[in-house]
Amino acid sequence: xxxxxxxxxxxxHYLNVNYGWRSWLxxxxxxxxxxxxxxxxTLFFFLGGLFAVLIRIKLLxxxxxxxxxxxxxxxxxxxxxxxxxxxxxxxxxxxxxxxxIPLMIGARxxxxxxxxxxxxxxxxLAGLIILYAVVNGGxxxxxxxxxxxxxxxxxxxxxxxxxxxxxxxxxxxxxxxNFVVTIHSMRxxxxxxxxxxxxxxxxxxxxxxxxxxxxxxxxxxxxxxAERLLHIGVFDPAYGGDPVLFQHLxxxxxxxxxxxxxxxxxxxxxxxxxxxxxxQIYGYKFIAFSSVAIAVLGFLVWGHHLxxxxxxxxxxxxxxxxxYAVAIPSAVKVFNWTATLHKSSLSFDAPMLYAFGFxxxxxxxxxxxxFVAALGVNVHVHDTxxxxxxxxxxxxxxxxxxxxxxxxxxxxxxxxxxxxxxxARLAALIVFVGFNLTFFPQFLLGYMGMPRRYxxxxxxxxxxxxxxxxxxxxxxxxxxxxxxxxxxxxRYGPVAESNPWPSTGLEWQTTSPPPTNNxxxxxxxxxxxxxxxxxxxxxxxxxxxxxxxxx
Amino acid sequence: MAQSLAPHxxxxxxxxxxxxxxxxxxxxxxxxxxxxxxxxxxxxxxTYSVYRALHPLAFAEVSRHLNITLxxxxxxxxxGSSFTMALAVYGAQxxxxxxxxxxxxxxxxxxxxxxxIKFYEYYQKFVEHFVPGSSFQFQAPYTREAEMFFSxxxxxxxxxxxxxxxxLGLLMxxxxxAWRGRFSASYYNPVELSGLYWHFVDLIWIFLYPLLYLIxxxxx
Numbered sequence: 001x002x003x004x005x006x007x008x009x010x011x012x013h014y015l016n017v018n019y020g021w022r023s024w025l026x027x028x029x030x031x032x033x034x035x036x037x038x039x040x041x042t043l044f045f046f047l048g049g050l051f052a053v054l055i056r057i058k059l060l061x062x063x064x065x066x067x068x069x070x071x072x073x074x075x076x077x078x079x080x081x082x083x084x085x086x087x088x089x090x091x092x093x094x095x096x097x098x099x100x101i102p103l104m105i106g107a108r109x110x111x112x113x114x115x116x117x118x119x120x121x122x123x124x125l126a127g128l129i130i131l132y133a134v135v136n137g138g139x140x141x142x143x144x145x146x147x148x149x150x151x152x153x154x155x156x157x158x159x160x161x162x163x164x165x166x167x168x169x170x171x172x173x174x175x176x177x178n179f180v181v182t183i184h185s186m187r188x189x190x191x192x193x194x195x196x197x198x199x200x201x202x203x204x205x206x207x208x209x210x211x212x213x214x215x216x217x218x219x220x221x222x223x224x225x226a227e228r229l230l231h232i233g234v235f236d237p238a239y240g241g242d243p244v245l246f247q248h249l250x251x252x253x254x255x256x257x258x259x260x261x262x263x264x265x266x267x268x269x270x271x272x273x274x275x276x277x278x279x280q281i282y283g284y285k286f287i288a289f290s291s292v293a294i295a296v297l298g299f300l301v302w303g304h305h306l307x308x309x310x311x312x313x314x315x316x317x318x319x320x321x322x323x324y325a326v327a328i329p330s331a332v333k334v335f336n337w338t339a340t341l342h343k344s345s346l347s348f349d350a351p352m353l354y355a356f357g358f359x360x361x362x363x364x365x366x367x368x369x370x371f372v373a374a375l376g377v378n379v380h381v382h383d384t385x386x387x388x389x390x391x392x393x394x395x396x397x398x399x400x401x402x403x404x405x406x407x408x409x410x411x412x413x414x415x416x417x418x419x420x421x422x423x424a425r426l427a428a429l430i431v432f433v434g435f436n437l438t439f440f441p442q443f444l445l446g447y448m449g450m451p452r453r454y455x456x457x458x459x460x461x462x463x464x465x466x467x468x469x470x471x472x473x474x475x476x477x478x479x480x481x482x483x484x485x486x487x488x489x490x491r492y493g494p495v496a497e498s499n500p501w502p503s504t505g506l507e508w509q510t511t512s513p514p515p516t517n518n519x520x521x522x523x524x525x526x527x528x529x530x531x532x533x534x535x536x537x538x539x540x541x542x543x544x545x546x547x548x549x550x551x
Numbered sequence: 552m553a554q555s556l557a558p559h560x561x562x563x564x565x566x567x568x569x570x571x572x573x574x575x576x577x578x579x580x581x582x583x584x585x586x587x588x589x590x591x592x593x594x595x596x597x598t599y600s601v602y603r604a605l606h607p608l609a610f611a612e613v614s615r616h617l618n619i620t621l622x623x624x625x626x627x628x629x630x631g632s633s634f635t636m637a638l639a640v641y642g643a644q645x646x647x648x649x650x651x652x653x654x655x656x657x658x659x660x661x662x663x664x665x666x667x668i669k670f671y672e673y674y675q676k677f678v679e680h681f682v683p684g685s686s687f688q689f690q691a692p693y694t695r696e697a698e699m700f701f702s703x704x705x706x707x708x709x710x711x712x713x714x715x716x717x718x719l720g721l722l723m724x725x726x727x728x729a730w731r732g733r734f735s736a737s738y739y740n741p742v743e744l745s746g747l748y749w750h751f752v753d754l755i756w757i758f759l760y761p762l763l764y765l766i767x768x769x770x771x
Contacts, residue, residue: 109566185576219594232702
């Protein structure tokens with residue numbers, strides 16, 4: 001029987017401690033910075049989504065429709081750049097990571113609060129530059145910027161785009177640096193590494209990738225910019241250069257980047273599943289170490305993007321083998337989440353619905369990754385819609401669903417309010433249905449030979465394309481609903497108690513919303529993580545005290 | 552490296568529980584930043600390595616057109632500046648303000664000397680038509696590879712010089728603070744961390760020098 005605790009809103013907390021635009025734009029409070037990021041990232045999500053809508057409308061028709069082929073190239077390029085660099089990579093780390101990491105470790109803030117604010121400003125500066133590129137005519141090289149097209153032949157805003165991504169990269173690097181130092185140096189007394197929440201482990205692994213990978217992207221894009229602006233031929237065969245070297249350097253970052261996108265989301269699932277199963281997570285150490293393993297192995301597989309680019313077959317074999325290896329720690333996580341569900345006490349609140357969606361859709365995305373990682377199959381599916389479906393299953397079916405699940409799960413902590421559960425469950429279901437209708441047909445299209453990034457396609461593929469567009473419209477509705485009801489709930493939602501679900505973890509030991517310094521007193525940790533029986537005992541005590549006080 | 556905890560000489564920021572925690576966090580932060588710098592330069596070193604492996608004789612021949620005298624002098628200058636920087640840290644650790652300020656100033660002078668020599672080299676290259684672009688000239692058979700070599704030369708040393716300029720700015724700030732008596736045996740971490748950065752920039756040059764200037768000199 002759940003102990004019922006009456007919610008009481010704190011008088012003063014981080015949202016109302018002061019007012020005015022200066023108190024937000026010059027804040028050093030990690031929680032406010034997280035919300036600043038939430039606004040920026042949401043704007044970019046819908047901008048990237050707008051490009052997706054235009055793409056899908058065009059693809060209703062096999063031939064000429066809506067835009068010219070040149071404009072179509074710009075649409076998929078801008079969709080990719082904005083979704084990858086301005087939404088997926090920053091989203092969970094900058095919003096939920098920033099908000100939660102100090103709370104989860106019992107600290108007052110991150111190690112370098114002003115650097116944290118600087119990260120946000122850099123992100124917005126990058127955003128302004130990319131918006132300039134969009135407005136000034138876009139970029140048409142694909143988000144992958146392959147030379148020689150990007151360096152020698154494109155007539156679009158390549159230099160502005162690479163500059164924007166370069167600046168955004170520094171935003172990421174500083175965030176990763178901040179998180180690693182915070183987690184190492186500022187854990188509360190008693191909070192040993194193996195008592196950390198798994199979200200913190202996943203953020204730590206993600207931050208390692210930020211730190212080691214992003215600088216390589218930075219220098220690679222700098223070289224493309226230098227080729228364009230200074231006409232030096234680092235990737236140009238006319239000077240003894242090699243365009244495939246760009247691909248190696250680019251993917252050396254961009255492959256680990258996809259783990260930046262998915263690891264935090266996996267961390268969220270590791271928080272949601274035990275809470276809504278009311279059960280200790282199965283295999284804590286396996287999940288913790290698997291995050292680190294993914295970060296390490298993720299740096300060793302970049303060549304699987306170059307199987308058909310003229311890379312040697314022997315290199316291809318090594319990268320293929322390692323790509324299979326990197327799937328293992330991900331599978332370990334899925335097995336452990338599933339084992340947690342066994343003999344548990346399940347509830348199906350919206351965060352849990354998103355978590356279930358994640359587990360199923362990420363599994364499909366991950367397994368189809370193995371298809372693509374097989375050398376022979378890769379020749380058939382490379383640069384087709386099969387690959388597009390594969391990575392959208394992971395990025396959208398996985399990462400975005402985890403992000404939405406996390407936003408809902410921690411919403412009471414962030415806002416002090418509960419969101420409307422009925423609407424949230426409906427939205428989660430709409431997202432799930434819309435997503436599958438959008439992207440499952442793309443597996444079929446790709447396998448049957450429809451190339452990616454093509455403006456026109458053979459008429460026999462039209463039915464599946466129409467299904468995909470229909471799915472995208474449904475998916476869009478699913479995304480707009482939370483925007484509406486979450487904002488609504490900030491004013492009209494029921495007041496949330498400190499620990500509404502309830503769950504274990506230090507973030508739930510302070511008020512909803514937390515005070516600026518997070519905790520009245522620095523907590524001392526003595527429990528193992530996800531200790532639900534102990535939680536139930538503590539809450540029964542609190543409920544008893546409350547009823548005695550009111551009697 | 553023991554630091555006595557004198558609560559009145561160190562301002563502890565609100566997020567930290569103690570001066571020691573603050574110091575440890577800052578130190579870890581600087582080491583991580585240097586790791587990112589290694590990866591940043593690493594992309595250029597990788598590119599250089601690939602092209603040198605593809606065109607070994609060309610690179611060796613073109614390298615002979617760099618001014619090895621100036622390059623060697625610069626190497627000595629930079630190593631010397633790392634020495635004066637280490638002395639500055641020593642001065643800070645022992646509350647020797649005058650020594651600290653003097654050594655910081657010497658470090659900046661040596662750093663500026665390095666940059667002066669470097670930019671003179673760049674000017675020389677410009678005059679010799681070795682700057683990549685429309686006016687580039689190099690005799691056959693290595694014209695193509697020479698332009699690649701010089702592109703990498705300017706990119707790598709240019710990025711290094713940019714880091715040195717930032718380093719000089721850092722040292723200038725440090726010198727002003729040191730002059731005002733900010734640092735002592737109970738608070739000298741910023742000097743130490745700036746020293747780390749400066750040594751790192753020196754280390755990059757120590758790799759750049761043989762890779763750019765010393766290829767194939769033994770083949771003469």
